[in-house]
Every structure is written in structure tokens, then in C-alpha cells.
Amino acid sequence: MEVKEFGSDNSIKIVLIPGNMMCWKQFEQVIPLLEKDYHVTAISTDGYDGTGQTTFTTAEASAEKLETYIREHLGGQVDMVFGESFGCATAGMLFHRKKVTVGSLIMSGPQYMNIGILSGLMSAIIPRNQYRLLYSIQERKKLPWLLKLYTRTDDEKLLNQFRNVPPDISLNTLQNCMQESLALYEQIDRFEPEPEARVSIWYGAKEPNMKKAIQKLKRAFPKAEDHPFEGLGHGEIIAHPDWMAREIEAFMSKEKEI
Numbered sequence: 001m002e003v004k005e006f007g008s009d010n011s012i013k014i015v016l017i018p019g020n021m022m023c024w025k026q027f028e029q030v031i032p033l034l035e036k037d038y039h040v041t042a043i044s045t046d047g048y049d050g051t052g053q054t055t056f057t058t059a060e061a062s063a064e065k066l067e068t069y070i071r072e073h074l075g076g077q078v079d080m081v082f083g084e085s086f087g088c089a090t091a092g093m094l095f096h097r098k099k100v101t102v103g104s105l106i107m108s109g110p111q112y113m114n115i116g117i118l119s120g121l122m123s124a125i126i127p128r129n130q131y132r133l134l135y136s137i138q139e140r141k142k143l144p145w146l147l148k149l150y151t152r153t154d155d156e157k158l159l160n161q162f163r164n165v166p167p168d169i170s171l172n173t174l175q176n177c178m179q180e181s182l183a184l185y186e187q188i189d190r191f192e193p194e195p196e197a198r199v200s201i202w203y204g205a206k207e208p209n210m211k212k213a214i215q216k217l218k219r220a221f222p223k224a225e226d227h228p229f230e231g232l233g234h235g236e237i238i239a240h241p242d243w244m245a246r247e248i249e250a251f252m253s254k255e256k257e258i
Contacts, residue, residue, distance in 0.1 A: 001044065001054070001065045001066070001069070002023065002044040002051075003041060003042075004024050004042045005039070005040065005041050005042075006031050006039075007035030007039050009039075010035070010038050011039065012039065013041065013078040013080075014034070014038045014080045014082065015041045015042075015066070015080070015081040015082065015091075015094075016042040016043070016082050017043055017082065017084065019085030019086045019087050019235060020086035020087075022048065022161065022164065022165065022166075023048045023166040025166075026161055027084075028164065030238070030241035033245035047173030048166050048173070049166065055173050057176055058180055059089035059092075059184070059187075062093075063090050063094040066090065067094065067097070067099045070100045071100060076100050077100065078101070079103040079104065080102070080103055080248075081104075083105075083110070084109065086180075088107040088108065088109070088110035089181070089184050091106075091107060092110070092188065104198035105200070105221075106202055106248070106251060108203070108237065109202065109204070109234045110201065110217065111207065111209040111210060111213055112209045112212040112213040113184070113209065114182050114185060122182070127175040128171065135165070140159060141159075152206040152207050152234060153204065153207070154233065158233075158236070185212075185213070185216050188220050189216060189220075193219060193220055193222060195222050197223065197224070198223070199221040199224040199225070200225040200227050201213075201217055201227060202227045202228075203229070204231075204235070207232075
């Protein structure tokens with residue numbers, strides 16, 4: 001796991017966890033806006049830290065590593081954790097486990113991926129497709145059709161994010177991420193409801209597979225806010241750093257009032 005810290009003189013601590021195939025640099029444009037007011041910790045999980053020496057295994061294992069870092073470097077407490085796309089799995093596990101104190105949670109684009117009997121086919125095909133695309137995708141001008149179907153986002157904006165894909169991602173890492181994506185809501189279904197948990201569910205209004213995700217998340221976190229972004233697809237809020245920073249500030253301002 002790779003960890004970067006910014007704005008460390010600020011007292012309010014937030015953690016940013018990127019999506020699948022991404023490292024901490026997914027947040028490179030929004031960090032300069034956030035570090036003015038927050039102590040920002042941005043991570044690259046195992047498998048995406050650019051070393052070629054680590055493999056992503058499970059969201060729980062990533063949460064455990066992050067818990068150790070929070071205890072050793074952040075006083076065992078953070079005010080908010082933000083998970084983007086597949087990063088929601090690690091963020092949600094960190095928030096749920098309560099091994100460290102996490103004040104609130106933003107889950108951005110936590111799509112429901114399990115499609116029943118076709119899930120096995122997905123887990124066989126998609127990671128290999130991702131592996132083939134890893135380095136060639138930066139040269140494309142349009143998203144591959146399968147990725148476009150999943151994201152419903154602007155081609156240029158998402159392709160710009162793929163320019164920050166770290167080197168040396170293994171097929172094993174991508175396969176493990178796919179398995180964890182399919183199992184995410186099975187795990188969330190086992191969470192005991194947390195009636196007072198401060199959670200916001202972000203998603204692009206154009207992206208698919210969110211209705212069931214919201215239903216299941218609101219069972220686990222009954223007071224969770226449903227926060228769609230009109231006109232956007234999956235992960236597209238990252239391409240609007242000013243907007244994203246304002247929304248985080250609005251969320252954190254509500255947190256102060258509670």
C-alpha cells in the first residue's frame with residue numbers, strides 16, 4: 001500500500017480511496033483544493049501501488065492495512081473516508097469494522113455488480129479484458145463498448161483518469177477485485193444496521209446498477225443520503241474537481257452541525 005499525505009497542518013482528517021485500476025493519483029486534481037482545509041490522506045491499495053511487489057487480495061485485508069496506518073500516523077481517528085467506485089469496498093469495510101474511529105463515509109459510485117448466473121462469466125471475462133486494456137487504453141479516443149456500458153460517462157473525461165493507471169498491475173489483482181466486487185453486497189447484507197451512521201451515497205444520475213445498491217446500503221445505514229449528480233456517469237465527478245471539492249465541503253459542514 002502506498003500512502004500520500006497533504007495539508008497535514010489541518011486538524012480535520014479525510015482519507016481518499018481510489019477505484020479499480022487506479023492509484024492515489026486519481027485524486028490529483030482535487031487534492032490541491034482539499035488540502036487548503038483538510039489533512040488529506042490518499043492511498044493506493046496493494047496491487048496498485050506501482051511496485052509490482054504487491055497483489056490486491058480482499059477489501060478487508062486493505063482495510064486492515066489502512067487501520068494500521070491510521071493508528072500509527074493519524075492518531076487512530078479520521079473524520080471522513082471517501083471511497084470511489086471499487087474503493088467503496090475498502091472504505092465501507094473500514095467504516096463498518098470500527099477498529100479505528102471514522103466519523104463519516106462517502107461511497108461514490110458503489111454499483112451493484114452481481115447479475116446472478118452471469119456473474120461467473122463476468123468474473124472470467126472482465127479481468128482479462130481489463131488486463132489487455134491496461135496500457136493501450138491511454139491511446140484510445142473512445143471507451144471500449146463494455147466499459148462504456150458500465151460507466152455511461154463521457155469518453156474523454158474517463159480516459160483522462162486512465163492516464164494515471166499505475167504500472168505492474170497483475171491479472172491476479174484484477175481477478176481478486178472482480179470477485180470482491182461481486183461479493184460486496186453479500187457482505188453488506190450481513191452488516192448490522194447502524195441507525196446513526198453518517199453516510200452519503202454519491203453516483204452519476206446516468207450510471208446503471210445503482211437502485212439495488214442504494215436499497216441495500218440504506219438497510220445497513222438507514223440515514224444514508226442519496227446524492228445523484230445530474231448529467232454525470234460513473235466516476236465522472238472526479239473530472240470536476242471544483243464541484244467535487246464543494247460537495248465534500250458541504251458534506252463536512254453538515255457533519256460539524258451534528
